[in-house]
Amino acid sequence: MADDARHVLGRLDAQVTVVEHGDLECPYCRAAAPILRALVERSGGRVRLVWKHFPLFVVHPHALTAALAAEAAGARGLFWEMHDLLFAHQDHLDDSDLRDYAVTLGLDPAQVAGEGAQVFADVVEADYTDGLAHGVRGTPTLFIDGVRYGGPIKLAELVAATAAG
Incomplete structure (x- = not known):
């Protein structure tokens, strides 16, 4: 599995x-x-x-623009901060909201939403294509060291699943 590791939490x-x-x-x-x-x-x-972005744009109308906003923030070292803001305000993800979140993070709103964020479309598309190539059909889908994880997303189960690595 391709791992360009653009957005890494942890070491x-x-x-x-x-x-x-x-x-x-x-x-x-x-x-x-x-x-x-x-x-x-x-x-x-x-x-x-x-x-990795896998926006389910058919069922989530703001998923793609949210992914672009997160990439724009990530280009300035603030991916996880934007990630957390978007999840915290998941019911408010239109372009106006994304511009407000950009201001909150000290970013140029014109680069986070609308035409300015389109610079990141290829990156989001590459993540999506990578997901499709690995059988991803829904979210969240996890892979642990390249092997698809099929268990529940609960801390104890994930700790056990990652203990062998």
Whole structure:
């Protein structure tokens, strides 16, 4: 599985890599976020999380623009901050909202929403294509060291699944 590791939570040299194919408008991804963060934080540096965009744009009308906004923030070193803001305000993801979140993070709103964010369309598309190539059909979909994880997204189960890595 391609791992360009643009958006990594945890140590870059961690022994175990969890790749999440996620959608920033998906309520299940929002629910998984604190669990995955806890997995990384409690691993003592053994586990890292890599985010890949998989916007389910047919069912989530703002997923694609949210992904572009997150990429724009990521280009300025603020991916996880935008990720968390978008999940915290998942019911407010139109361009006006995205511009407000940009201001909150000290970013140029014109680069985070609308035409300015289109610069990142190829990156989001590459993540989406990578997900399709690996059989991703919904979100969140996790891979642990390249192997699809099919268990529940609960901390104890993820700790056990990553312990062997």
